[in-house]
Amino acid sequence: MGRQRLTQQNQPLLSVRGLSKTFPGLKALDDVSLEVGSGEIIALVGQNGSGKSTLVKVLAGVHQPDPGAEIALGESGDGEGQAGLHFIHQDLGLVGTLSTIENFDLGRSLGRSALMPAPVRAEAKRAQELVAGFGAEIDVRAPVEKLSAAERAIVAIARALDGWEHPRNVLVLDEPTASLHGEEVDKLFVAVRRVAERGAGVIFISHRLDEVIELADRVVCLRDGKLIADVPRGGYDHDDLVELIAGEALTAAEEVAPRAPGKPVLRARGIRAPTIAELDLELHEGEILGVSGVLGSGREEVAATLFGAGLGEVDELEIDGVATRALDPRRAIAAGVAYVPGDRHREGAVMKMTARENMTLPRLRGLRRFGGRLDGRAERQEVDGWIDRVAVRPAEPERALELFSGGNQQKVVLAKWLRNEPKALLMDEPTQGVDVGAKAGIFELIAHAAAAGAGVLVCSSDAKELALICDRVLVMRDGYVVGEMSKSNLSEAGLVRAGLGGGVASKNGGARVDQKPETEPEGVQNNA
Amino acid sequence: MPERIARALSFRNISALYIFVVMFIVFSIWVPDTFLQWNTWKALFDSQAVTAILAIGLVISITAGAFDLAIGTELGFGAIVVAWFLVDKGVGLVPAIVFTLLAGGLVGLVNGLLVTKAKIDSFIATLGMSSVLLAAIAWVSSSQQILGVGSSFEDLGTAEIFGLTLPVFLMLAVGLVVWYVLEKTALGRRVYATGGNIEAARLAGVRVSAVIIGSLVSCGVIAVFAGMLETASIGSGDPTVGPSYLLPAFSAAFLGSTQFRGGRFNVWGTIVAVYVLATGVKGLQLAGAPIWIPNLFNGAALLLAVGLAKYEATATRAGAIRRLLRFDRNRPDGGRSAAEGAS
Numbered sequence: 001m002g003r004q005r006l007t008q009q010n011q012p013l014l015s016v017r018g019l020s021k022t023f024p025g026l027k028a029l030d031d032v033s034l035e036v037g038s039g040e041i042i043a044l045v046g047q048n049g050s051g052k053s054t055l056v057k058v059l060a061g062v063h064q065p066d067p068g069a070e071i072a073l074g075e076s077g078d079g080e081g082q083a084g085l086h087f088i089h090q091d092l093g094l095v096g097t098l099s100t101i102e103n104f105d106l107g108r109s110l111g112r113s114a115l116m117p118a119p120v121r122a123e124a125k126r127a128q129e130l131v132a133g134f135g136a137e138i139d140v141r142a143p144v145e146k147l148s149a150a151e152r153a154i155v156a157i158a159r160a161l162d163g164w165e166h167p168r169n170v171l172v173l174d175e176p177t178a179s180l181h182g183e184e185v186d187k188l189f190v191a192v193r194r195v196a197e198r199g200a201g202v203i204f205i206s207h208r209l210d211e212v213i214e215l216a217d218r219v220v221c222l223r224d225g226k227l228i229a230d231v232p233r234g235g236y237d238h239d240d241l242v243e244l245i246a247g248e249a250l251t252a253a254e255e256v257a258p259r260a261p262g263k264p265v266l267r268a269r270g271i272r273a274p275t276i277a278e279l280d281l282e283l284h285e286g287e288i289l290g291v292s293g294v295l296g297s298g299r300e301e302v303a304a305t306l307f308g309a310g311l312g313e314v315d316e317l318e319i320d321g322v323a324t325r326a327l328d329p330r331r332a333i334a335a336g337v338a339y340v341p342g343d344r345h346r347e348g349a350v351m352k353m354t355a356r357e358n359m360t361l362p363r364l365r366g367l368r369r370f371g372g373r374l375d376g377r378a379e380r381q382e383v384d385g386w387i388d389r390v391a392v393r394p395a396e397p398e399r400a401l402e403l404f405s406g407g408n409q410q411k412v413v414l415a416k417w418l419r420n421e422p423k424a425l426l427m428d429e430p431t432q433g434v435d436v437g438a439k440a441g442i443f444e445l446i447a448h449a450a451a452a453g454a455g456v457l458v459c460s461s462d463a464k465e466l467a468l469i470c471d472r473v474l475v476m477r478d479g480y481v482v483g484e485m486s487k488s489n490l491s492e493a494g495l496v497r498a499g500l501g502g503g504v505a506s507k508n509g510g511a512r513v514d515q516k517p518e519t520e521p522e523g524v525q526n527n528a
Numbered sequence: 529m530p531e532r533i534a535r536a537l538s539f540r541n542i543s544a545l546y547i548f549v550v551m552f553i554v555f556s557i558w559v560p561d562t563f564l565q566w567n568t569w570k571a572l573f574d575s576q577a578v579t580a581i582l583a584i585g586l587v588i589s590i591t592a593g594a595f596d597l598a599i600g601t602e603l604g605f606g607a608i609v610v611a612w613f614l615v616d617k618g619v620g621l622v623p624a625i626v627f628t629l630l631a632g633g634l635v636g637l638v639n640g641l642l643v644t645k646a647k648i649d650s651f652i653a654t655l656g657m658s659s660v661l662l663a664a665i666a667w668v669s670s671s672q673q674i675l676g677v678g679s680s681f682e683d684l685g686t687a688e689i690f691g692l693t694l695p696v697f698l699m700l701a702v703g704l705v706v707w708y709v710l711e712k713t714a715l716g717r718r719v720y721a722t723g724g725n726i727e728a729a730r731l732a733g734v735r736v737s738a739v740i741i742g743s744l745v746s747c748g749v750i751a752v753f754a755g756m757l758e759t760a761s762i763g764s765g766d767p768t769v770g771p772s773y774l775l776p777a778f779s780a781a782f783l784g785s786t787q788f789r790g791g792r793f794n795v796w797g798t799i800v801a802v803y804v805l806a807t808g809v810k811g812l813q814l815a816g817a818p819i820w821i822p823n824l825f826n827g828a829a830l831l832l833a834v835g836l837a838k839y840e841a842t843a844t845r846a847g848a849i850r851r852l853l854r855f856d857r858n859r860p861d862g863g864r865s866a867a868e869g870a871s
Contacts, residue, residue, distance in 0.1 A: 309731050333733040347731055350724035352791070361721055362732040364714035372713040400790075416732070 012037045013083040013201045014059075014170045017070040021054055021063055021225075024435075028054040029065075030225040036201035038168050041192065043216035044205045047245055047496050048461045051225040052205055056174055060087050073170075083201075084169040088176060092156040096145030100155050101127045103144055104162055130158045134191035150184030154191045167198040174205050175295060189215055207294035209241050209500050223247055242500055246493035262286045265320050265455040266306070266337070266424040273301040273312025277479030281306075283424055283455035288446060290466035291459040292495045293476035300342070302476075303426035303459050307332045307339035309347075320423050333362055338417035342428035342459075344406070348413045351402035355392065356383040358401050359416045386415040391441055407438020414445050425449055425456045431465060443469050463495035477501045544787050544797070544804045551804075555811035562814045570691060572803070572810055577695035578603075578754045578761070580802040582773055583780040584699070584706050584795055585750030590781055591710060591793045592743035593723035594643055594650040598635070598658035599751050599777055604770020605661045606632055606755025611674035611765025614681060621680055628756055629749050635661065636748025640741030658771075665767050674765035685761030695757045699799070702750060707795040719743060720792070779805060779826045783833035805829055 012035040021029040029051045036042055046052050057063045059071070073083045094103050101123050127140040136154045144152055153176050160171060173192070177185050192215065196202050206212055212219060219236060221229040221244040229244050236244070262285025271279040276298040283289050293299035304310030306317075308327035317324050319335045327337065341347035349358050360367060360379055367379050383397045390411040392404070401409055410430065417425060430446065431439045446469060450456050460466050466473050467490050475483035475498040483498040485491075539546055555563040562568060582603055589596040596602075609631055613624035635657065642653035687694045710716035721729040722739040730736045754773075759765050783805070784798030785791060809822045 307731070329731050330733045330735065339731060341731060346725075347727045350721050350728050352724045353721060357717060357720070361717065361729070361734070364717060368714050372709075372715055374712060374714055374717065376712075 011074050013074045013168055014085065015070075015072045015074065016059075017072075019055070019058065019069040019071065020066040021051075021058055022066055028225050029058070032222070032225075032227045034220060034227065034230070036170050036203060038199045038201060039196050041196050041202045041204060041215055041217045043212040043219045044203055044222070045207075045209070045212060045219060045241065045245055046222035047463060049464070050222040050245075052222055053174075054225075055222070056087070056172060056205070059085060059172065074168075084164065085172065086160040086164075086169060087172045088153075088156050088160060088174065090175045092152055094144050094152060094156055094159075097143050099143055100131065100138060100140040100147075103155060104130070104159050106159075130162060131155065134158060134194050136187060136191065148184060149180050150187045153180070153188050157191055157195065161195065161198075161200075164200075167200055170201040170203065171195055172203045172205075175207070176204070177206055177208060177211055185211060207296075207500065209238055212241065213238060219244075221245060242497045245500065246496040262453070262455075263321065264318070266457075267318040268306060268314050268316065270315025271302065271305055271312060272314075273298070273305045273310055275301050275479055276305065276312060276476075279476075279479075279481060281457075281474070283457055285423075285453050285455055286450050287472065288450050288456045288458060288470045290470035290473035291457065291476060292463055292466050292473050293461075293499050295461065296478075297476040297499065298479040299459050299461070299476045300428065303339060303428045303457060304341065306457070307337060307426055309339060309341070333420065336420075336423035338362075338420055338422035338425045340410075340413055340417060340425070340427040340430060342432055344409055344413060344433065349401050349409060349416075351409075352400055354398050355387070355401055355404065355412045356380065356397040358412055359383050359386055359397075359419060362416060363420050382419075386419060390415045390418075390445055405435060405438070406433035407435045407442070410434050410442060411438065411445070414442065418445065418449055421452075422449075422454055425454050426459075427457065428459050429461065430458060431460075431462065439465075463492045463499070466490075466495060467492040475499050541790070542787060544783065544800050548800075548804045548807060551808055551811060555807075555814070559811070559814045563811060566691075568810065568814070572806055573696050574693045574761075576802050576806045577693070577699040578758050579773060579776050579780065579806075580699045580799050581695070581702050581754040581757065582751055583777040583784070583798045583802055584703050585747045585754070586777045586781045587784070587793045587795055587798050588706060588710070588719070588743045588750070589650075589747040591723045592719045592740050593726060594639075594654075594740050594744055596639065596654045596744060596747050596751075597651060597774065598639065598654040598661060599747065600772065600774030601658045601661040601665070601770040602632060602635055602748050602751035603755040603758065603773050604665050604767065605635065606752025607759040607769050608665050608669045608674065608755075608765045608767050609752070610681075610756045611677050611759050612668050614677050615674050615765070621678070624681075625756065628752050632748040632750075632752030632755075633745050634748075635752075636745035637741065639748065640744040643744065644737040644740050662770075665770070669765060669767040671767055673767070675763075677759060677764060682760050682763050685757050685759070685763075693761070695761065698757065702753070703795045703799055706746075706750075710795065723793075775823075775826050775830065776802070776805070779830040779833065783829055786833055786836055801829075801833075 014034075014036040016032060016034040019029055019032040019034075020027065032051070032055065044052055044055070054063065058065050065071070073085065075082060095106065098106070101120075104127050105118070105123065124140055131138045131140060131154065134154050134157065136151060138147060138151050138155065144155055147155065157171070157173075161167075176188060180188060189211075192202055192204065204212075204215060213236075217233050219229070219231050219233075219241065220227060221231075221241070223245070231240075264282050265285050266281070266283040268279075268281045271281060275296060279298070279302065281289075281302070291299050291302050301310050301312055305312030305314065306327070307329060308331070309329055314326045317326055319337065322335075324331070324335060327335065329339070332339070345351060350361070353361075356379065360383065364374065367375050367382075369375050380397065387395050387397055392408050392411050392415075401412060404412065410433075414430075425446075427446070431442055434442060443465070446456055446458065458466065458470060470487075470490065472484065472486045473490060473495060474481045475485070475495060477499060482501060485494060485498070535541060582599060586596060586599050589599075606628055610624055610628040613619040613627055614621070617624075619627065639650075639654055639657055642648045642657070643650045646653075648656075683694075685693065685695060689697060710719060718729065718734045719739055721732065721734055722736045726736050729739075755770070758769055780798050780801040781793060783801035784796075785793045787797030787800060788794055789797060805826060809825050812821045812825070
């Protein structure tokens with residue numbers, strides 16, 4: 001395995017051996033070994049659920065590894081002490097209202113100088129130098145929320161490095177480019193290279209393969225918790241990476257006679273949102289339509305925008321054959337649209353209320369009696385029926401929703417919308433934070449809803465589940481639909497391939513629109 | 529269902545009632561001559577009715593997730609405005625009451641618009657409003673008491689039925705209405721949902737802005753109503769009565785939320801809390817405690833109530849997680865019975 005750039009005295013800064021992590025019912029990491037040397041930039045790739053984030057969390061100490069694992073931090077070799085691990089997550093952990101100078105200052109321990117006046121001029125000078133060291137021109141006195149996304153990322157990196165007593169540490173960047181575009185990515189890469197040049201090791205997690213190819217000295221690929229490849233630069237091209245990530249196993253697509261497409265229940269033209277450039281969409285009666293794509297592809301905003309819950313807008317909208325104005329949640333519900341958000345705690349349900357109260361919240365009209373009184377008996381009866389139908393465990397409608405497991409919370413959220421008998425059911429990450437057992441139950445409910453005539457839209461980062469349940473899947477990349485697969489040629493690997501896309505297509509603005517449906521999953525990209 | 533009864537009678541559910549019993553016994557032994565007098569209790573009921581009405585109004589707004597810090601001055605505003613209408617403007621009894629209630633509703637409406645349309649945090653919006661109202665009170669009254677509101681108006685605060693004054697019964701009536709709306713109607717469900725998670729409520733089709741505005745309007749109307757009763761029972765419009773009601777109302781609403789409904793703001797818990805707090809204060813006063821005792825007692829009760837509620841929430845959650853883990857480890861059968869037994 002790859003130690004190609006390590007000289008004898010240049011022992012690795014981080015060495016992981018035999019790392020496994022088992023969650024109840026799931027082996028998230030299986031015997032992973034990995035070394036990071038000084039000056040190396042390592043890209044960690046793998047699709048959703050492959051174990052990347054678990055690996056990062058184990059390194060960060062959030063999860064305890066299974067016994068037997070060995071995680072060692074190298075001596076820096078120059079008697080400067082042990083190498084350290086630094087993490088920069090996607091949200092960067094900066095305080096938006098503070099300036100770059102002040103953000104730099106946050107992590108530093110103040111000691112006796114806590115009450116002394118801050119040496120403003122010296123600090124400003126130092127901050128300027130630090131940032132300039134990464135090839136960026138940043139107004140260090142401006143609040144960081146006023147900076148561009150790339151500049152913020154650079155500030156976060158500079159801050160991490162500012163605290164280092166010696167340069168030989170390991171910096172872990174978790175999807176730093178998900179919210180950046182072309183030029184900004186380049187700026188960030190300049191900074192990352194400088195970090196490595198100074199002797200640090202960098203672990204870089206990204207879904208964008210062109211970036212990986214451009215930046216990484218070595219690519220480490222995880223699949224199903226196993227480390228399946230550790231290849232040095234030059235040992236792979238774009239196609240190889242896609243192959244590694246997606247896996248060979250093209251599970252023979254079930255030969256299901258395509259259901260006769262019913263009439264369209266939802267037709268939208270010109271969907272636009274911060275991450276969606278342009279999208280048209282047609283959802284048919286009885287159809288389960290998937291939307292696939294990596295983080296930042298626009299996939300996350302489709303359902304919310306259609307429901308009128310997001311920042312985006314829709315030019316033309318037709319529900320069940322009737323043209324309507326763009327929706328807001330109230331009108332959407334009245335028109336027969338339901339929306340299951342990806343973030344259950346923030347948007348999906350009122351966690352402090354009981355399962356019963358959550359289920360009936362969107363439609364209380366049928367339960368209203370004289371004087372606005374709620375018919376408690378009718379409500380309990382109806383909710384008991386739903387709890388039974390969606391198999392909520394424990395079957396206690398009077399329990400606060402926050403006390404259920406994730407899977408059962410999601411079943412309650414689903415029941416609350418199925419109760420409305422929606423014509424179009426929009427779902428975002430329907431199985432996020434859901435245990436394996438409840439997952440199957442949720443798929444079954446989705447299938448039932450479709451069988452009952454609803455059009456179901458499932459937006460998910462999990463290609464496996466889309467391949468399993470959908471009749472048709474749209475693949476998004478950089479705000480556009482770049483592919484469409486129907487049941488006959490639908491496969492997890494094909495979706496992953498299409499979502500990762502070609503190296504050129506995702507960087508050049510003009511070349512990305514590719515509305516032509518992909519018939520062959522293998523034919524999606526060909527430009528390595 | 530003995531389990532249900534046990535839960536209903538548990539200390540956690542009705543701690544205020546147990547505390548009341550303990551206080552009753554202690555003060556009965558400590559100061560039996562004064563504490564066990566009917567007159568003491570009558571005074572207690574009468575004097576706390578206004579606080580209780582105000583706290584009920586506050587329950588509406590906190591349930592919707594809006595903190596009305598102007599509620600004390602809204603009471604003071606009602607107290608002075610009704611006297612101003614009656615005395616300075618010479619308006620008749622019924623119109624004066626109606627106008628005052630409308631003024632209270634208007635104050636609530638402005639609060640609501642500041643929170644929902646101008647997107648000012650409810651703390652800040654109502655804090656600002658509170659200062660504006662103080663100015664209005666001083667302006668209308670020239671910081672002088674307004675005397676001579678008339679005996680027919682005073683009757684509102686002093687007329688007795690079954691040995692208790694009218695405000696006690698009015699308090700129960702307001703409580704009944706608010707309880708019905710909050711807990712028995714579809715509207716109330718939406719108010720709770722808005723306060724519980726405004727984003728989830730909005731996505732479930734609840735008109736959250738309307739709910740917040742409506743709750744602040746009701747809160748304003750009830751607050752000036754309480755203020756009018758205050759004026760009626762002391763017989764004059766006093767420009768200084770408002771602010772001191774703020775803390776007792778908040779203490780009662782938060783302490784009340786720990787009672788009966790497992791952490792939810794609710795009317796009956798709040799009324800019980802008002803009287804339990806007042807009993808404690810009264811007992812200590814009778815036992816010769818210094819004049820600052822009410823402030824200390826109410827403040828400590830507020831901190832204790834909120835602290836307890838937070839602690840309880842984490843404890844329940846931790847318990848549920850523990851049960852889930854046990855559920856995982858055991859076979860489904862044994863795990864399930866453990867989970868059910870513990871819940």
